[in-house]
Amino acid sequence: MKAKNINIAIIEPSPIVYEGLSTLLLKAGQHYQVFKVDDFEEIPQAFSDYGIDIVLINPSQVQNRARSFKNVRKFVPVHYIALVYSFFSSELLAFFDASISITDKAEEFVQTINRLAGASPEEDILQQEPLSERETEVLVQLVNGLSNKEIADKLNISIHTVISHRKNITQKTGIKSQPGLTIYALSNKIISIDNLSV
């Protein structure tokens, strides 16, 4: 299953730092897309074109322009991370949600970005696990073509629980559609072809 991409806008005047940073992010093995933006005034445009989740910005861009930066922030309420490689006053850094220093390790970059973007690290771990007993029960009902409501009634659980089981099933198996789940259940001998009406 493909996780959602995290779109990162980078505002950094030094081409070397920009290239290094974007290579590092793209190589991190995360679902990152990187966009180069020249000035924070262009953030609203980039946001409407690509759906930016995170802005990585050199604080010197904001110095003396705090007011327009605040406006942009209000207009595009995503997460702003300061990219620090020289001294900046704590007053200035307070404009940002977090800051990373170019002396930080790549893992720390990734952690900060994922924490702010709300990426769930559990997703990959979940994928390894087999279905629980309850999830298997829900799966069988799904294969039989029952709706969430019908499954909830039959198994005596709430619709919310059914939905959360379905979500886990999809994450663990990589399969979402009813026909796909049927094939999955058949292959894993959860159901047999005899109790299937094709």
Added chain:
Amino acid sequence: MYQTKKTYIKSEMKVAPLIFENPSLLMLLEHFRFDLVVHDHTVEQLCLNHKVNPALFVTLCNLYNSFPSSGIVGLVKDDIPTIIFMLRNTHNYYTQVKYPEIKQLIDEVNAKNNAAEVKLVELFFNNYFDEVIEHLDYEEKVVFPAISAKFGFPNPTCFSSNEKYSMSVYRDHHTDIESKLSELKNLLLKYIPLADDRVERRNLLLALFDLEFDLTMHSLIEETILIPLVKKYEAEKNLES
């Protein structure tokens, strides 16, 4: 998809070495209806011979070489019909070439493996293919005519442009098409028991990866190039009026 480090393409580079480096670019030539024999031409010469804006072609080539487009610099309003032309060719390629090929490969797997699951895969794929057709139809009948009409370009399709299109519907469709494809790959690679169909199944998987790459490029072109370009000129048009 095949290499990790590829050249960042510029218009003064020769085409042939770029294709040796990333053969997927052949599909891009095909979608643009460029000649396959590229001689010693540079990217720019090739484009000018075919009356295509080199900046547009270079942007798309770089997308194929996994450099995400970081804007629509150098693209002009007249590139909109070219992009639509190219996307429509891609649609034809899916319906006339790629999907029939995959159907054929599923038949071959079917012939070697009589597990019930394989029969279901056929059903699954047919349903999926219907959805793809529906999506392509939506672009053909609604999106492309509407965009063309908006900027006064001749309508490339035979459908009139009276319906209003919505860019968000347009995007949702894509996600769905891609997630079903990835389901199919998961089923074939992880779950369905193997019989005598090893070679056929591998061919099928490779064909699915190919299709997936092309579909991903297709949606990237729409989302990061066509849509921003349309929005830009829509905004300009609104300013004028």
